[in-house]
Amino acid sequence: MTPLAAPTTTILVTIDEKTYSADPGETILDVCKREGINIPTLCFLEGVSTVGACRLCLIEIEGTRKLLPACATVVAPFQKVKTNSDRLKKNRRMTLELLFSERNHICSVCVANYNCRLQDLAHEVGMDHVRFPYLFPDCNVDGTNKIYNIDHNRCIMCTKCVRTCDEVEGAHTWDVRGRGFESRIIADFDEAWGTSPTCTLCGKCVSVCPTGALWHKQSVQNNMKKSPEMVSELTAKRGRKG
Amino acid sequence: MNLAKLNDIAAATKEKCKNKKRVCVCAGAACISSGAIQTLDSMKKIVKEKGLDKTVDVIPVGCIGACHQGPLVKILPDETIYQKITPAEAALIAEKHLAKNEVVKSLLFATGAGKESPVNSNETDFFKKQRKVVLETCGNINPESIEDYIAVGGYQALYNILSTLSQEEVIAEVKAGGLRGRGGAGFPTGLKWEMVHRYINSTKYVVCNGDEGDPGAFMDRSVLEGDPHRILEGMAIAGYAVGAQKGYIYVRAEYPLAIKRLETAIKQARVQGLLGDKIFETDFNFDIEIRIGAGAFVCGEETALLASIEGKRGTPRPRPPYPAESGLWGKPTLINNVETFANIPKLILIGGKEFASVGTQKSAGTKVFALAGKIMNTGLVEVPMGITLREIIFEIGGGIPGGKKFKAAQTGGPSGGCIPESHLDTPVDYESLGALGTIMGSGGMIIMDETSCMVDVARYFMDFCMNESCGKCVPCRVGTKQMFDLLNKICTGQGSPADLALLEELAPYVRETSLCGLGMTAPNPLMSTLRYFREEYMAHINDHWCPAGVCKMEPAAQLAEAHS
Known part of the structure; x- marks a missing residue:
């Protein structure tokens, strides 16, 4: 072209x-x-x-x-x-307010507490309370994988896991199903993660997840550290960007 | 195929119909659902039995327009339309009108009570003010016959441009015609073609957006079902102008008849050498494939539609880059709406200048509207741009049934807004409708009377947008859900002034920050009903009372009593 x-x-x-x-x-x-x-x-x-x-x-x-x-x-x-600008700052606060109102983001009981991108951003833009009703949709926790867990209640649908799994690991285990407020991250054809034949257990999705939605089974409250830069460094070494 | 062959087909088809009456039985989706196929079969049988088949042709046609009175039967060349024709009444028409040339007055198409119906349907209130460009032959020809289309001048425009015009000249003609995108946003079509044309040495695509999803809209459906060759010709002309060899028509799966007729049309065009390699013995190659949507409203958004054609999840992506630069499989892609393409053959045939003589200065040509809701004559109408809403609703549409009072008209479906009575004299063009806080949209027009509650209407459209949001971006995914919940609260009498304030903060935010048109326009019904019918919201909130009597809630006094 x-x-x-x-x-x-x-x-x-x-x-x-x-x-x-x-x-x-x-x-x-x-x-x-x-x-x-x-x-x-x-x-x-x-x-x-x-x-x-x-x-x-x-x-x-x-x-x-x-x-x-x-x-x-x-x-x-x-x-x-x-x-x-003030207009942008106001919009950013509103975006975070909506994200916090969507699923279950209660920091004090979360593995990613103090290591959470969503939490950091709320501090950064000054989102200190949510004026909307909490929606708490019916989401499950999939603990079938032997190393990792996925808690859809903490997922913000950023799709970093989907893109990393497809583009970096090449497994394409993760994808999205449903639409709108009902959309969810799924493993393969909406199966239990533990039974996925495509998942290589590489853990990249867990490293890039900005919240406590994907976490290591060994971690307890407050101690799941994420390392999204690991994936960025890896792709930089492979000579690709974005 | 060459010009001589094209003329031969046209002449032979005309010869066959010479001195014959043509009985056009509407086989559009609406008439079929009220029994048109039985009427058609019975008409065919009777004509044969009575030995009238030497002087009469019975054919199925596309939408005639007056869908509320189906099944419709139109007799050409008399232009007489009969309404609600049962198989038994078909026999009566054959006996009187076809055999003895006597008009059956009791069955004539009527638009108003009390008045005598004119024999020529073009003199009725419903058709008088219409101006047919896109629907010129829809309802007069058999949509499953390429010969019929050629006989009325079909594929002539394609021949003309291939034999005499350069790509640049075609684009200049479209620009001169002042045609704007009929999908609703009104982007100048010629400019879009030029943008795609500018990319050299690249594979390019032409895509037709037939994913009409607005509730109550059936314009594209009727064109696809009634005159599919017109779309193919328009796309081929576009393909030549921008330098593409491949076209895709994206039609939603909910339109099986449109898909079937398009398939037939594409096959026929290929057989005749009007699609495929070396069209009209020139070096121009162009072929068209159909892609069927899977029921997502968001796939009407161009980037989501392209993703869907590529076989991916139909979600939009940020623009720029626009499809003209990076579209289907990253290649420059021209994407236009069905109605836009349907305008092209006529525009080329009569020339841009002549085309622009209809309509207003900034909005040239005609627009097809689907009238629905609380209106006498529901159906498909094509009007010149600049006509007032009052003319469309009260003259063509015949006003509100049951002696009720008009309240509002919704254009643009869930992406548009409502227009109250005080603005009924607004001319219909892109800018004027935009100034009222609504949009032209693809052509759905839903009429509401005094029994409609505007808060309930806003809730209905918000529910639609919430369910159809793809879930990719936060403002649309969560914002529409929160707005719906707040509206629901107001409709059930639980709303407070604080809820209204929150709605008024959320609506402009969702409009400003959403990724694609669905989210950006989702607050429109809410914002426009708030603009024109704020007192209804206040009645729900303060008095726990729905003025239209639609929303069920406890009256304020009872609530106060219950709490005391």
């Missing part, structure tokens, strides 16, 4: 009123990470494909009415980006 007039030289972009140079094809999130500008992300994972689903990294671009996800928006010359 030959897009017309694809820029091949360095691009100048203005982020929060400071100008930075960027390479063509880089996303706004890439530039921000390099330059130390903090944008909250939840479904983004370096090394696997980008889905732009959590809507936390939404940014404002001058001249565009729509808010765009920093993780999936490629830089364009002379773009003027705002990453931290």
